[in-house]
Amino acid sequence: MKKLLLSLIAVSALAFTTQAQTEKGKFMLGGNVEFKSIKENGASKSNTNFNIVPSVGYFISDNFAIGTGVGFGFAKTQAGTTALPNAATKTQEFVVAPFARYYKGINESFKFFGQLSVPMAFGNNKVTADGDNYAKISKYNNVGVALSPGFAFFPSKKFGIEFSVQGISYNNNSIKDNNGTKIGDSDKSFSIGANFFAPKIGVQFYL
Template sequence: MMKKLLACALFAIASCTIVSAQNKGEMYVGGILGVSTSSFSADETSTSQTYFRIAPEFGYFVRDNLRVGGSLGYSIAPLEGRTTHTVTIGPNVAYYVKVCDRIYYVPEIGLGFAYASFDGVSGVGLDSEFKFGAFEYRHSAKWSLSLNLMSLDYTTLSFSGENATSNDVAFQLGINPTVGFKFYF
């Protein structure tokens, strides 16, 4: 029984090739959408918050499996009675590894400019992200769906009009997934 199970597992692994359909010169337009909620209850107090993020993007394959791109992101987040609006823009680089037929593992790193505002106070700074839990399902030659489950984000902002700096480090582990789509041409 164990030999049959091992043989089936080896056959399944061997049938998944490690070549990619992302070819040099191929381009795409697409974007991601992220929505998450959180709630907190203690004693007789409870709060809940909903975060929203949208980021259109463009990508170009400079080599087979290697993509450079850029995105423009917007997010809105309530925090302690304030609503924070954040805009990010910047380049990113990703490498595609075919896991199985139509499924790719796509680690990505990006660095960009960030702008945030709340209650009339605004800040500028840097935003960086390393997506190490990103996958893409290539539904057809033209369309795909992407899913990011794990990423490490770092943002630093300096606010105008105040002597304050905000540093935000977030490690996402399936808590705030983002879903996206891509149209290849």
């Protein structure tokens, strides 16, 4: 009887550990940071990309959270020629990405999840001929929808390491000049499928 009681206590403890990270009323804090610098052959300077989008979510029920990410993106591309060696283009954008996520437990340390997000980016494009004086030439809005599967590993009940892949996504990008006139047609794209050899890796804190 004593062994049975201890076994029941152990099972209950494991169930609590599994539930503790994603139970109703908990918060999840995370996000992503990306930096990339590539120097093309013959270019005087490197192309750079930087993105930071911290996120916060709240579990409105066990294993189901809603939240949003808010951040900033920056990209600079060298476009120099022999005549204009310092010519470059620069993109700056404000990013908002509301999401909903559902977890399905495997055991006390692993859970699958599916995330539906609506990433939106609002930015502008600038150019320079001398590398110093930038002039805005256009602005753009990018709105998308993405459904991404993944799984989380929990070394502790307040910390998770995530691996996710892109599943299904749709993007609509619209560009306008400084007068608000639309430039060309909207760039719409749809993709389905996941590259399991190129997962996204991230961390989340559960409070």
